[in-house]
Amino acid sequence: MNFKFFRISVLILLVNFIFTSNSFAFKPRKEEWKPKDTTNFVSKFYKENENCLKCHGQKVYEYSNESQGTTIRHNMNIERVINRDIFYQSNHKSFKCTDCHSNEYSKFPHSGELRMEAIYNCIDCHGNDEKYAKFHFEEIEAEYQQSTHFKLEKDGFTCWKCHNPHTYQISIRNSENLKNTIAYDNSICLNCHSNFDKFQLLSDRDEINLIQKHEWLPNQTAHFQNVRCIECHTKTNDRILVAHMIMPKDSAVRKCNECHSQSSILMASLYKFKSKEQRKDGFFNGVMLNESYVIGANRNEYLNNFSLLIFALIIGVIGVHTFFRMIKVKSKSDES
């Protein structure tokens, strides 16, 4: 009996040792990753991060089971793959993995309990911080809590669903090319809304055909290339740069002149940042003139006034001409 207990104890210790010790030797699948010559940013934590990325940086990882003398190769779960090049360009590029993830992850295999650890939301780090005050994270959080996405939080919706912490970059403030920003921001929405595998993780709704749903929209391709989904699907807010109150589909903008009119909502959304920057130089509406002309939204006041002047002149000339004709008719009738 005691011998059996001893054998089980040794086995447990051995298993524990195997799974928590260095008896698993990691071998990077490729050559050791080093920052490239062309990489502008080199994280001071890149070596530490390699402890994670040597497995999580590629789709296939391997380790050797030294006690059995075997090498085991696995596919990395695609959701756990971190592309180094994208990560080191993202907003969080200067972080080390364990700034956000538990130090316990340095052990392999990772404890199953780690999956249950709470993950940070944007507001946990960015809230009430003067350094980030200009981004108004508190306002964004308040909007998000009123958005239709927030209703899915119980099913696992978080900020990260749109703003992947390993890849996300702010684009509208940095981009010189508005079209790139539009494509980037729309890809965030399409990541779930055009990928049913992901969509059904959070919703029981049937698959949505976005092209069909937007069939009513004239020049659909032009719209998709030139405006972001959020232009129509959020309620604009002057206090923040990017509105986060995603509205139910029934409340989406459907009236053309919401955008194609003098007080276009695009000036409060897509063009807000650039027009604010240009207004500093007193050049209002410049962004729309130069990059993305929106029919109906631009008004050239000089042209408007000039046309009114011509119109008034024509009416004036006709009025004077009519007046003299009436005098002539009257003098003729007086003569007769």
Place this chain on the structure above:
Amino acid sequence: MSHKLYLYPKWIRLWHATNALMFIILIITGISMQYTDKETNYFIIRFDRAILLHNFAALIITISYILFVTGNVLTKNGKQYRIDWKKIWKELFIQFKFYSYGMFKSEPHPFPVTEERKFNPLQQFVYVLAMYIGMPLLIVSGVGLLFPEITIKGIFGISGLLLTDVLHITMGFFLSIFMIIHLYTCTLGSKPTTLFKGMITGYHEADEH
């Protein structure tokens, strides 16, 4: 004593009526779209209806314009639009002087209407501008706005859509002004309604001012 000339055959009257009706629709819907209130979605007519009507009228007027040009190529009506560049500036001045001064002094019409010359020099010059420069630019820029994907991306850093839109609105404005003046000058017959009647019946009373 007036005599009647048959100047406007059926096809011209039909084209003219179609053109006039469609142009009125285009002006009203164009102004409506330009000034639609964002809150009410309405100015003269509802925005979406204005677009639909504008596109429909534009299609009809384009077809009508093609038929007009074809008719002018195939019939002798086309000659009416051939400007004699050697004489035109002098004749324009004479006609202008008549409208601004001579007609009030009961001077005879300097260019009486004949079958060979339906238009006085001012009419001829303005009609050529309107029909052979204004209308093509209006139609081409309209097609550019209807299909923005085929519109040029830009010239010297200025959006192609902006140039197309400004061209369309400017041409629309000038042709609207043309129509106002055209309507007014059509009241200059022996009676204010004489010339309008002529365009309906096809017969022109030849003693107009």
